[in-house]
Amino acid sequence: MDVWLFSYGTLQQDEVQLATFGRLLEGRVDALPGYATSLFEIMDAEVVTTSGKTHHFMARPTGNAADEVAGVVFRITAAELAAADTYEVSAYKRIVVRLKSGLEAFVYVGA
Numbered sequence: 001m002d003v004w005l006f007s008y009g010t011l012q013q014d015e016v017q018l019a020t021f022g023r024l025l026e027g028r029v030d031a032l033p034g035y036a037t038s039l040f041e042i043m044d045a046e047v048v049t050t051s052g053k054t055h056h057f058m059a060r061p062t063g064n065a066a067d068e069v070a071g072v073v074f075r076i077t078a079a080e081l082a083a084a085d086t087y088e089v090s091a092y093k094r095i096v097v098r099l100k101s102g103l104e105a106f107v108y109v110g111a
Contacts, residue, residue, distance in 0.1 A: 003081055004105035006032060006097065008059055008071035010051040011084065019050045020087045021080045027072035031100040032107060035059040035069045040110075044089050058092065060110045073105050081106065 007027070010016045017025050040058040042048050047056075059069050076084070085094060092108040099105055 002075050002077055004073050004099075004103050005076050005081060005084060006030060006071055006073045006099055006105040006107040008032065008037060008069045008107075009057040010053060011074075011087075012072050013051060016051050016087070020083050021076070025074040025076065027074040030071060030073040030103065030105075032059060032069040032071065032097060033100055034061055034063070034065050034067055035109070036062045036067050037069050040091060042089060047087065047089055050087070058110045059107065068100060073099060073101070073103060084108075 005011070011020070014024055017023065037057040037059050039055040042054055042056050048054055088094070088108045091111055093111040094106050094108050096104060097107050
């Protein structure tokens, strides 16, 4: 069964998708209402090597429906969702959200 995964950061990068899912994902532009991002330092050397970045964006709820985080939503398999769980560091948690398009999707936000 396929699921939707919203990414506003490194899961959009080709090299991260290949390392995490073994393929390039096809996605479409969407947005996460009621959230804003800030930069967060990644201490996991493997994640830094994979993404090429020491700081990743982290979304947190703002309480303001006018705020939104731009990104891409991907259709992935349950096994790929488990692989994404392994890629994301413990400072993130996976939740279900309703995107601007109306789609219900998983997203990783600040834990």
